[in-house]
Amino acid sequence: MHSLHSSKRSGATDEPAWVRWLLTVAALVFLAFFLLLPLAAVFTEALRKGWDLYWEALKEPEALSAIKLTLIITAIAVPLNLVFGVAASWAIAKFDFKGKSLLITLIDLPFSVSPVVAGLIYVLVFGAQGWLGPWLAEHDIKIIFAVPGMVLATVFVTFPFVARELIPLMEAQGTDEEQAALVLGASGWQTFWKVTLPNIKWGLLYGVILSNARAMGEFGAVSVVSGHIRGLTNTVPLHVEILYNEYNFVAAFACASILALLALVTLAVKTWVEWRSERQMAAEQAVVHDH
Amino acid sequence: MRFRQASVLPGFGLAFGYTVFYLGLVVLLPLSALIIKTSSLTFDRFWEVVTAERVMAAYQLTFGASFVAALINLFAGLLVAWVLTRYRFPGKRLVDALVDLPFALPTAVAGIALTTLYAPNGLIGEWLAPLGVQVAFKPLGVVVALTFIGLPFVVRTVQPVLQELEAELEEAAACLGASRWQTFGKVILPTVLPALMTGFTLAFARAIGEYGSVIFIAGNIPLESEIVPLLIIGKLEQYDYAGATAIASVMLLISFGLIFVINLIQWWHGRRHGMRK
Amino acid sequence: MKTRFSVLTALLLAAVSGSALAGNELLNVSYDVMRDFYKDLNPAFIKDYKARTGQELTIQQSHGGSGKQARAVIDGLEADVITMNMPPDIDALYDKAKLIPENWASRLPNNSLPFTSLQVLIVRKGNPKQIKDWSDLVKPGIQVVMPNPKVTGNGRYSYLAAWGYALKQPGGNEQKAREFVGAMLKNVPVLDSGGRAATTTFMQRNIGDVLLTFENEAEMIAREFGRGQFEVVYPSLSVRAEPPVAVVDKVVDKKGTRKQAEEYLKFLWSPAGQEIAAQNYLRPQDPAVLKKYASQFPAVKLFTVDEVFGGWRKAQKTHFDDGGSFDQIYSKK
Numbered sequence: 001m002h003s004l005h006s007s008k009r010s011g012a013t014d015e016p017a018w019v020r021w022l023l024t025v026a027a028l029v030f031l032a033f034f035l036l037l038p039l040a041a042v043f044t045e046a047l048r049k050g051w052d053l054y055w056e057a058l059k060e061p062e063a064l065s066a067i068k069l070t071l072i073i074t075a076i077a078v079p080l081n082l083v084f085g086v087a088a089s090w091a092i093a094k095f096d097f098k099g100k101s102l103l104i105t106l107i108d109l110p111f112s113v114s115p116v117v118a119g120l121i122y123v124l125v126f127g128a129q130g131w132l133g134p135w136l137a138e139h140d141i142k143i144i145f146a147v148p149g150m151v152l153a154t155v156f157v158t159f160p161f162v163a164r165e166l167i168p169l170m171e172a173q174g175t176d177e178e179q180a181a182l183v184l185g186a187s188g189w190q191t192f193w194k195v196t197l198p199n200i201k202w203g204l205l206y207g208v209i210l211s212n213a214r215a216m217g218e219f220g221a222v223s224v225v226s227g228h229i230r231g232l233t234n235t236v237p238l239h240v241e242i243l244y245n246e247y248n249f250v251a252a253f254a255c256a257s258i259l260a261l262l263a264l265v266t267l268a269v270k271t272w273v274e275w276r277s278e279r280q281m282a283a284e285q286a287v288v289h290d291h
Numbered sequence: 292m293r294f295r296q297a298s299v300l301p302g303f304g305l306a307f308g309y310t311v312f313y314l315g316l317v318v319l320l321p322l323s324a325l326i327i328k329t330s331s332l333t334f335d336r337f338w339e340v341v342t343a344e345r346v347m348a349a350y351q352l353t354f355g356a357s358f359v360a361a362l363i364n365l366f367a368g369l370l371v372a373w374v375l376t377r378y379r380f381p382g383k384r385l386v387d388a389l390v391d392l393p394f395a396l397p398t399a400v401a402g403i404a405l406t407t408l409y410a411p412n413g414l415i416g417e418w419l420a421p422l423g424v425q426v427a428f429k430p431l432g433v434v435v436a437l438t439f440i441g442l443p444f445v446v447r448t449v450q451p452v453l454q455e456l457e458a459e460l461e462e463a464a465a466c467l468g469a470s471r472w473q474t475f476g477k478v479i480l481p482t483v484l485p486a487l488m489t490g491f492t493l494a495f496a497r498a499i500g501e502y503g504s505v506i507f508i509a510g511n512i513p514l515e516s517e518i519v520p521l522l523i524i525g526k527l528e529q530y531d532y533a534g535a536t537a538i539a540s541v542m543l544l545i546s547f548g549l550i551f552v553i554n555l556i557q558w559w560h561g562r563r564h565g566m567r568k
Numbered sequence: 569m570k571t572r573f574s575v576l577t578a579l580l581l582a583a584v585s586g587s588a589l590a591g592n593e594l595l596n597v598s599y600d601v602m603r604d605f606y607k608d609l610n611p612a613f614i615k616d617y618k619a620r621t622g623q624e625l626t627i628q629q630s631h632g633g634s635g636k637q638a639r640a641v642i643d644g645l646e647a648d649v650i651t652m653n654m655p656p657d658i659d660a661l662y663d664k665a666k667l668i669p670e671n672w673a674s675r676l677p678n679n680s681l682p683f684t685s686l687q688v689l690i691v692r693k694g695n696p697k698q699i700k701d702w703s704d705l706v707k708p709g710i711q712v713v714m715p716n717p718k719v720t721g722n723g724r725y726s727y728l729a730a731w732g733y734a735l736k737q738p739g740g741n742e743q744k745a746r747e748f749v750g751a752m753l754k755n756v757p758v759l760d761s762g763g764r765a766a767t768t769t770f771m772q773r774n775i776g777d778v779l780l781t782f783e784n785e786a787e788m789i790a791r792e793f794g795r796g797q798f799e800v801v802y803p804s805l806s807v808r809a810e811p812p813v814a815v816v817d818k819v820v821d822k823k824g825t826r827k828q829a830e831e832y833l834k835f836l837w838s839p840a841g842q843e844i845a846a847q848n849y850l851r852p853q854d855p856a857v858l859k860k861y862a863s864q865f866p867a868v869k870l871f872t873v874d875e876v877f878g879g880w881r882k883a884q885k886t887h888f889d890d891g892g893s894f895d896q897i898y899s900k901k
Contacts, residue, residue, distance in 0.1 A: 015471055020378050027374040028386070030367050034439050035389050037414065038404040042396070045407075084313045091306035097295040101558045103310070105551040110318055111493055112546035114500035114520040115398075117539040121321035124328055124532075128644035129665060131324065137644070145645040155317055164493060168486040169451050171561065178300055188301035202451040210447055213394035219503045220398065227645045228630040228637075229595065237397030242631055244403065245600050245764040247792035256400040260392060271384065343890075344899055403768075410773040427773070428758045511716055511759040513898035521761065525718040528635045529889050530642075530660055 039260055046253035057243075057251035058258065062231045066239040067258065073147070073222075073235065074215040077154040081211055085162025086204070090196075092163075093170030094178070104167070110159040118156050119224020122149055145227035150235065153221040158211040165207035166200055173199055205273060217259055325543065328536040340534050341541045349519045352430055354545070357498035360437035364494045367438075368445025369487060375446070376453040390447065393440045398503025405436055406508045428510030433518065436504045441494030448490040452483050485557055492553045499546050593626045594828055597647035599634040599721070600764060601785065602811075605848045606651075612844060613835045617828070625828060633762060634721045641667065641816065648820050648829040651813045653721040656880045658814050667818045676813070682836035683850035685809040686870055687729040689801040690770070690779040690786055697777045701803045702733040705778060706751035713758060713776035715766040717887075717894055722763035724888060726780035729807040731887070732876045736805060750897045771797065782809055783865075787849035808870045811850075 015023075047054055057063060088107060092100060110118070124130050126143040136143060143149045177199065181191040197204075219237040226233045234242070236255055243252035295303065329337065340346070374380075375387050393401060409416045409426040416427060426432045456479065464474040502520040510516040519542055526535035598606060610627045617625055630637065630645070638657040641647045642665045652658050658680075661667040673680045691699050697710060705712050717723035727749065734740055734748035760766040763781060770779040771793050778801075786800045813833050820826040835841045842852040846861040858865065877883035887893045 023370060024374050024378050024380055027367075027371045028380075031371060031386060031389065033415070034367075034435075034442060035392050037408055038396075038401060038439065039389065039392060041404040041407050041414075042400060045404075084310065087306040087313075088310040091303060091310050094300050095295060095298055095303050095307075097307075101551060101554040103314075104554050105547060106314060106318065108492060108496055108550050108554070109322070109543070109547060112496035112499045112550065113322070113543060114502055114523065114539065116502050116520050116523055117325065117500070117535075117542075120523075120527075120532075120535065120539070121324050123643050124324040124536075125321050126644075129642065133644060142644075144643065145640065152317070156321070159318060160493070164489060165448065165451070168448060168489050169455065171485060172452055172455065172482065175298070175300055182299055182301075191300075192302070199455075202454055206447045206451055209391055210394060210443060213391045213443075217395045217397045223632075224636075227597075227640055228632045230629050230631070232628060237399065240397055241399050242603075244399070245631075245762065246603055247764065247767075247788065253400070256397060259395045259397060259400075262395050270388075340890075345895070406773065410775070412774045428775070506761045507765065510757065511761060512756070513759075513895075514900065521716075521719070524761075526890070527639065528719050529884075530639070530664055531890070534890065 042253050042256050042260060045249055046257045049250050053250050054254045057248075057254040060251070062234070063236075063239060063251070063255055065231045066234045066236045066255070069147070069150075069233070070216050070235045070237075073151050073154050074212060076151050077158060077215050078208060078211045080155055081158055082162050082204075082208060084159075085164075085166055085207055088163040089166035089170050089200075090192075093167050094175055107160050107163050110156050113156075115157060115218070115220025116224065118221035119153055122152055122156075122225055144225040145229075145233065147233070149225040150222050150233070153225050154215045154218055157218050157221050158214045161211040161214065162204065162207035165203040165210070169200055169203040170196075201273070201277070205270060209270065213262065216262060322543065325536045325540055328533055329540045332533050332537055337537050340537045345513050345517065346519070346522055346538060348514045349517050349522050350542075350545075352433065352516065353499060353519045353542075356430060356433040356437055357495055360434050360441055360498050361491050361495035363434075363438050364441045364445045365487065365491045368442060368490055368494075369449055369483070371442075372446045372449040372453055376450055390443050393442055398440065398501065399507070401439060402436060402504035402507035405439060405504065406432075409435060409508065427508050428516065430509075430516050432508035432510070433505055433516065436508050437498040437501060440501055440504055441498050444493040444497065445487065445490030448486045448493070449483050452486040453479075456482060485561055488553065488557045488560075492550055492557075495553075496546060496550055499542065592623060592825075592828070593628065594648040594825060594832060595628045595630065595646060596649050596651060596832075597630045597637050597641055597645060598651040599637055599653045599811075600631055600762065601653075601782075601788070602651060603629065603631050604788065605845065605850065608844045608848065609836070609841060612840055613832055616835065616838075616840065617831060623828075625832075627832070633719070635719070646819045646823065647816050648823065648825050649813060649815055649833055651811065653809070653811045654724065654880065655810060655812050656884050657721070658812055659881070661814070661816065665818075667816050668814055669817065672814045673812065675815075676833060677837055678853045679810075680812045680814060681810050681853070682813060682833075682841065683811070683845040683852050685782045685784050685811070685850055686806045686868060687725050687780060687803075687809065688783045688786060688806070689803055690781060690789065691777065691799050691801055693796060693798060695799055695801065699778050699801060701801075702730050702748075702752075702805075703737075705730070705755060706748060708755075710755050710778065711757055711776040712752060712755045712778055712780065713760075713766050713770045714756060714780040715763045716759040716761055719761055720763055722766075722781060722785075723759070724884075725782070725807055725809050727887065727894065728873060728877065728883060729780075729803075731893075732807055732871050733803065733805050735876065736871070746893055746897070749893070753897055783851075784849040802866055802868050805869045805871065807876075808872045810873070 092104060122144055125132060126136060126149060127133050128137060177195050178191050181195045186194065217237060219241065222235055223238055226235070226238055228234060228238060228242070236259055240252050240255045243255065332340070371390065375383065406427050408414050409432060411417070411420045411425060411427070413427070419426060426435055460478055461474055464478045469477065500520065505518055506521065509518060511521055519538065523535045523538050526538065596606060606629055614625050614627065617623065634653045634657050638650070638652060638660050641650055641661060650658060650661065655673065658672060662670050662672065689699060691697070699705070699710070704710065714726045715723040717727040730749050730752055731745045734745040735742070758769050758775060760769055763785065766779060767781065767785065767789055770776050771789065789798065813836065815826065815829045815833060820829045837853065839854065839857065842854040842857040845852045846857055849864065851865055852858050873880055873883050885892065
């Protein structure tokens with residue numbers, strides 16, 4: 001029922017070849033200037049002194065510990081926001097209630113908060129001079145300048161992604177299918193797992209990919225609550241900044257390129273999901289034909 | 292009218308309750324610290340801080356550049372999303388993956404890479420310099436950086452909607468004699484408009500607060516190319532936390548207002564066009 | 569529900585493990601450009617300490633902008649020692665959180681300054697614009713690159729150096745100094761947010777005719793960008809850069825690391841420590857070491873912030889706080 005590929009479209013719903021060509025070229029030129037060239041600049045700098053130094057920079061214990069920390073933080077922050085995003089979009093897109101625009105605006109808000117400020121607010125709450133600071137110090141619990149604070153800052157900056165991906169999608173889909181499922185006797189959870197989730201999987205995937213990328217790349221907010229202890233509380237972006245400030249450009253850009261390569265990992269994941277769903281759909285169609 | 296209109300779907304209480312709880316804990320509670328810290332200032336002092344000449348100039352630059360960048364992304368993002376979902380061309384999957392790059396790249400690296408390209412001796416800057424256009428270290432550089440970091444928002448919000456768009460609708464329009472252009476304007480655009488507006492809002496919101504990528508390319512000259520977050524850091528350097536939170540609170544309030552208005556327009560538009568409700 | 573619980577557990581575990589620092593571990597919270605110096609110094613100290621006491625120490629380093637690092641310590645980053653690039657950043661530890669006594673500077677020799685530096689002018693190879701002194705920086709057509717005085721110590725030193733120079737010229741007064749610095753800032757096309765960012769703007773982007781920075785930074789530029797690329801010009805008069813160090817009392821008393829932390833800082837004044845400073849182009853306090861490295865430290869007439877500006881607190885307030893001279897220069901009103 002969902003057409004994913006242009007190949008399925010008939011001539012009546014396709015543009016003339018020259019229009020397609022023109023639009024494609026325009027899009028690619030724009031992307032070349034704003035995405036490809038900056039990326040090329042990163043790799044050029046990273047490989048300026050050859051592959052050996054590139055690998056050397058990545059094999060450094062400090063670089064490895066930064067990569068590890070970045071992955072840990074992302075692995076905690078993204079699932080937290082995933083659960084929130086699904087809950088929020090379910091409430092917002094499937095129901096009508098007063099103050100909906102207000103709620104959406106509050107969800108958007110973390111984006112407009114400067115990373116500098118996003119870090120600052122956690123310092124104001126958990127810092128030694130903050131609200132909970134004395135209590136935390138008494139019980140020897142560390143939030144900021146340790147992993148929990150960095151997770152909180154990352155959760156904050158990636159807060160809206162999943163919800164914001166899902167809301168327009170769920171709104172466009174309406175509630176007809178869910179209502180039908182319920183009428184046919186499915187329970188609420190069944191309806192969600194069997195009807196809603198398959199319908200929103202693309203939006204969900206994009207949301208996770210975006211949160212993931214942003215969580216790994218976040219610099220400003222995490223920088224405020226990290227403490228910058230080398231090999232201990234430095235994430236990859238913080239490590240990159242330190243290397244850059246040491247004029248160690250090759251190592252700085254090598255570590256940055258690792259983050260860029262993560263975009264390619266998400267590509268692999270997305271392709272895999274696409275492939276699986278295509279196979280599944282083909283299988284379902286085969287079942288229909290058998291009957 | 293009741294708070295919530297009746298619906299046969301279950302789970303509103305749980306979903307809504309969790310949403311509000313999590314939102315309160317992660318976002319609203321810490322943000323309230325900002326407001327409370329600001330309230331330690333007298334009103335006169337607060338007003339003096341947030342309306343200072345340089346602060347006003349910085350608001351103008353930050354909001355202006357963010358708006359222009361989001362506008363560029365609105366058009367460019369729709370174009371990219373369209374091309375990626377509708378057409379086939381070599382390297383498409385790679386291009387699709389690259390769209391997320393501005394998020395994955397640490398903002399500081401993005402800023403440095405863009406400055407390298409757009410500085411007067413850079414690959415692109417070199418071509419622009421003879422034309423009398425200087426990008427890096429000028430307000431134009433701010434727009435370039437903000438366009439870069441905001442691009443994925445529009446593309447990634449529009450893309451799933453375009454993918455889910457049913458071909459039958461377009462076919463029906465075509466059968467009824469609509470031209471391709473008419474189909475786009477009357478069928479496709481209204482459907483993707485909410486997503487498009489969402490993308491615009493997010494790109495705009497994100498641009499307002501951006502620091503890392505802008506700081507390298509902006510030039511940071513007071514009254515000319517100084518962004519608001521830099522002023523906040525300037526306050527912190529004087530250990531003036533209250534002054535910093537005052538400027539941050541005003542930014543928060545303005546962004547909140549702007550995003551709220553955009554969301555209201557969107558909601559109202561959705562109503563009028565009766566999104567299959 | 570189960571996953572959420574395990575996430576919570578992970579968070580708590582991380583919180584607890586973060587606080588488990590052993591007694592033989594020191595954290596040195598320092599500013600951006602000191603990494604090379606402490607990279608050389610720390611192993612030397614660890615070896616020396618082990619030889620004398622048999623105890624094996626680990627020293628963690630944290631680097632970032634000077635003021636930002638000081639704020640982190642105030643807000644709870646548990647630094648045993650703090651090594652900043654100007655005294656106000658350590659004063660703040662007393663002012664804002666009483667982590668150290670007010671008289672912290674008098675606890676170590678030389679007002680707690682193990683070494684000093686000064687502001688120099690870095691020009692392009694062959695000095696094509698013939699820049700010799702601060703007075704050349706206000707000429708029309710000269711482009712000056714320096715970091716932002718509002719947010720960096722490096723920028724503040726350059727600003728004060730130019731101000732002090734103008735003040736000390738024949739017939740110099742506050743008004744003339746303000747005009748002089750204003751004219752210099754008019755020639756600044758980029759105010760970078762960090763000292764090293766300013767260097768990159770000057771060296772890599774090829775912007776500006778002169779870069780204002782620390783003397784020891786010139787050596788770092790030479791190591792990375794090549795010695796033939798630029799020249800160092802020593803002005804007729806400059807400001808003494810004073811990077812102080814201090815033990816953070818509240819932290820070492822809590823962690824039980826006072827002895828180690830004090831030994832660590834004292835090592836900076838030892839002949840070995842002074843030697844490492846000189847090798848990193850920081851001017852040592854020890855006259856014998858200074859003499860040994862005299863060829864790399866030309867004699868320059870220097871003034872201190874205390875002499876000309878009546879102390880750091882006053883200098884910060886009159887020049888860099890909100891409404892100070894820097895803000896006034898950039899005001900249209």
